[in-house]
Amino acid sequence: MKSIFLFLLLFITISARSQLQKNTGDIFLRQNTDTNISSCDKCNFYTIVLKSGTPDSIIKRISLIAIRKIEDRIYIVDSGEFSKSSFANKNYDKHFLKNNNWKLSPVAMELKNNSAKKVNNYRFTIAVRDTKFISNITDIDPGIQKQILIFPSQQLLSVFSSYKKIEKLFLDRDEVISIDVNLKSPKEELAFQGFDLSANKINTVHGNYPAMNGAGQHVSIKENFYDTTDVDLHGRLENSPLASKIITNHANFIATIIAGAGNSIYYAKGAAWGASISSSSFELVLPDADSYYKHYNITVQNHSYGTDIDNTYGINAVAFDKSANNDPDLLHVFSSGNSGTSASAAGVYSGITGFANLTGNFKMAKNVMLVGAVDSFGNAEPLSSKGPAYDGRIKPEIVAFQKNGTSESAALVSGTALLLQQYYKSRNNISLPSALAKAIIINTADDINTPGPDYATGFGNLNAIKAMDLITGNTILSGVAVQGRTQIFPLSIPPNIARLKVTLTWNDTAASAFAPAALINDLDLSVVNISTGFSWKPWVLSSYPNKDSLNALPVRKRDSLNNEEQVTIDNPLQGNYQVRVNGFSLAAGPQKYFAVYTMDTANIFRWYRPVKGDFLEGGKSGLLRWENTYSQNGNIEFSYASTNSWNPVASNVDLNKRFFEWITPDTIAPVIFRMKIGSTFIYSDTFLITKLLSPKAGYVCDDKILVYWEKLPDISKYLVYILGDKYMEPYQQVSDTSIVINRNVLLNNYIAVSPILNSGIIAPKSYAFDYTLQGAGCYINAFLADGNNNTANLTLSLGTTLGVDSISFEKLSGGGFVTIYGIK
Structure with missing residues (x-):
């Protein structure tokens, strides 16, 4: 009886959605066509209504030449183009349009x-x-x-x-x-200081792949203009004729998340800190000309903005899909929006609060990547805009960390994409296609929220290190799908695999504006166990416009909506399998595609923070992060690297939480963690607990400046940095807590200082400060006289007493000055 109920529920859902589409077509015919007109020599457009039983080959041909698709059986066509195609009258009825609405x-x-x-x-x-x-x-x-x-x-x-x-x-x-x-101009979708690269394992990429920093890659930031004097963008900004004349902090923050150098302070280091940056105004909400992307070698364009909730596949969405096809290496990354608790006012999902509230019809494009938001612990943010897209497709595809808005989430994905592009090109000597970049990012995301894809978090939370590791493992498949044919890729699964995940993606042909469904070329993914013959289909969400349906878990079935499909198999049996890609319905002809796969091993624990290059500030709270497939809890211990003495941090830790908050000792020292799971120990990389110095300008004279800072316990050496062409560069090592620098060696005004441990380890730099903005003069910062009747209070402020033998206060008296007070 249970199986009968499920069948009836599915039948009712499909019938109801089909009825919605049928009503849309009937309404259009009544409102826009005139059945009384039998011929029209001057009519340049008319409506074609396909008859029942029309062959698929005819439907595909008509869909390709149609100007607009109203529904599966109704198209608007150009009369001249349609006449050239010589379609038989038996396949369609012709309706003349009574207006151009x-x-x-x-x-x-x-x-x-x-x-x-x-x-x-x-x-x-x-x-x-x-x-x-x-x-x-x-x-x-x-x-x-x-x-x-x-x-x-x-x-x-x-x-x-x-x-x-x-x-x-x-x-x-x-x-x-x-x-x-x-109806509304695009607006920035909020972002404030406080991003965390470790939330999406970008710090682990920096530690494990130190040569990958985005160098040689070019990103365009489409929004308002940034302040070009920003020290974290120094030396890597490219002039752009398309830049806005409006400068905002938001633009600087997005640029910093994507490609900040970390010159000012450690937490201003972005994902791809070596990439070049250009700007393009978002006033028109359209892709830039193909020639612009090519001329500036742009392979990622970040779009952290939105307009109104708009559930249509509009002209803007069409334009971005065409842009992706015209330049297959260009990845457009959009924020999903911050309207997650709102409801659409129009479309099939009208009035359903908490769903289908993506901010802009351009976000309905198929060949872009839409990014939602989660907090630092991977929990879905209520305000992050959610899918589905207007036609039921999965949106957003991915989520990433945010402090206050999906702008930040998109920027983290854009920065990660630049790292993937650089790494893929270094290994393969060719550019990374955007469809493959999407497949890699989607497949390696951490499944969160509910099992499988959902309309809040898409396919999961960005995991940058897994994405890089996939390229290392080269678990990439590609081909060209042909109508009605299946391509087969052999796959051997070893023992002890906890999960197999396979993702298929392709850049689909742009549909006509306002099409009821965007997908043109429909491919099918499946995975088959050769020995048993069992086949796994992709996970598909219900797109029926009802809150319970949209909240339902995905089911395995053929996907006829998305150009991203994913199959997962938990605890697969060891043996030989096949990944199969079928060209189910290719209206636009043969289709290039990419598929990638990963296999997660059972009983694996991996530290994500700390890793090599990480540090925590002494006496403050810091997050530890990891990946885990063990079923037990664990105990965390730490040791100073110079000893072999282990100190308890926490016991019986729930490893499935994947994080732990630790109050660090108030010290400066290299430290290592270990996690004990049963009798197994897993060690972290050595990292540093440190303190940040606060250097200041003592004096600023015409030829020299003095910089000084506080002395740290057990530190006898310091390294002074000055700003070079792009980055803060080592200038001089000193054994004192001050330095005099000749101004003629300074290319710029920024200076920072790092402590050097007795072991030789160089700790993180202080905040880089502009010595000209500290109010320091040439020894004398200020000299004030406060007169009162026959007396005066004299106040002298010095930047430093270094090199000062004596100070004398003198008064003009008669023909000269006389000393009234002196200090030795």
Whole structure:
């Protein structure tokens, strides 16, 4: 009886969704077509309604030439293009359009019907067949010329105007095929200081892959402009003609997370701290020209902004999907938004609070990576915008740590992508395709929240070190799918494997604007045990517009919505398997794809923090992090590296929590941890407990400056740094707590100091300070006289007494100065 109930539930869900689509098509036909018109010589567009039983080959051909797909059986086509294709009349009915309202997005249609708003100016995006007709438009209305931006290669126009004028000048033009509008300008999606690279194991990449820092990679940050004097971006900024004229702290913070050098302080070191950075304004919310990405060698563009919740596959989404296909190595990374507790006001998911609240139709694109947010411990953030996409696809694909907004999460993924690109190219001498980068990031993410994918955290929490390790292991498959054929890849699974995970991705052909479903080429992934014949299909979430359905756990079935599919098998039997990729329905022809896999071993524990290069500040709270597949609890101990004496930290620790908060000893010393699990010990890398110095300028004279700092216990040597072409560079080692520096050796104004342990280990640098901004003069910082009747109080402030033999206060008296007070 239980199996019958499940079958009926599935049947009701599918039937209900099909009915929703059917109603959409019927409503469109009633509102936009005229059955009384039997022929129309001057009609340039008409509606094709496919008859029942139309062969799949005909449906695919029509879907490729269609300007817009209303639903699976209804298309709008160009009359000339359709006539050339010679489709048999028996396969379709033709309906002539009585108006051009079909060109309008749902948001633009709402604007048309709002008499108050239709006269206000908004940013419209218009898709056209060519841009040559613009000269005719400007002849009719010369004033519009200044409001039009033309993108010939993308066949797009961006127009800042009122709907009333857009309708008058563009709606009925044959060259125009769709019109969309942004009612709100893009806005930054919050980010504040306090990012943590260890939350997504980026610190472990820095420790285990020290040569990988993003050098040679180029990232574009699409939003407002950053302050180019930022010391953490010094020497790696590229001039861009597309940069905004508005400078914001948000832009600097995003740039720092992605590629900050850590010049100012250790926690300002970004994921790809060697990468070059450029800026592009987000005013138009469109991809930049293909030539821009190529000219500046940009392989990642970060988009930490949003507009309104918009559940349509709009012109912007189409443009980003085309951009990804035009440049297969370019990865667009978007923040999901900070509207996770809101509900969409339109679309099939209208009114469902907590779902389908992604901020912008451009985030409905298929070939980009959308990033949601989790806290430092991997818990889903309520305000992080959630999927599904307008057509039920899994969004966001991935999540990452944030302090206060998904902007930060996207930046961490962008920085990680740069590291992956650099590493892949160093090993293979070719660029990392964006579809493969997505597969690697998705497959190596830590499954959190609920088992399998979900609409809050996608496929899981970014794990940068596992992503790098996948490239090291080269567990990568690729091919070209062909209609109706299955490609087979042999896979041998050894004993003691806790989980096999396989992910398939491809950059899909862009659908037409406002299509009811975005997927064009449909591939299928499966994994088969050769000896038993058992087959595992990918995990698929319910896309039915009901909160209970959207919260339901995924089930194994064929995926007909997403261009990312994932199969997992827990505790697979040792033996020979096959990864199979089938070209189920390839409307756009053969499809390039990538598949990757990982195998997690049972009873594995791995330290993620601390690792080589990490440190904790003495006397403060610090997080320890690890990966674990053991079923027992463990005991944590630490030892100073110079001894073999182990001190307890915590016992009976729940290893599945994967973190522990530790109050560090108030000292400076190299330390090592170990985790005891049963009779097994797992040791961390040696790391440092340290203190940060606070150097200051003692005096700033024309030729020299004096810098001094406090003395630390048991430290007899210090290393002074000055800012070089890009990074803080060692200048001089001293045995004192001060140094005099000739100003002619300083290329810049920033200075920092590190303590050197007696073992020779160099501790982290202090905060890098600009010595010209400390208020220090040439010995004398200030000299004040406070007069009162016949007396005066004299106050002298010195930056230092170093080298000072005596101080004399003198008063002008008669023809000269006389000493009134002296200090030896």
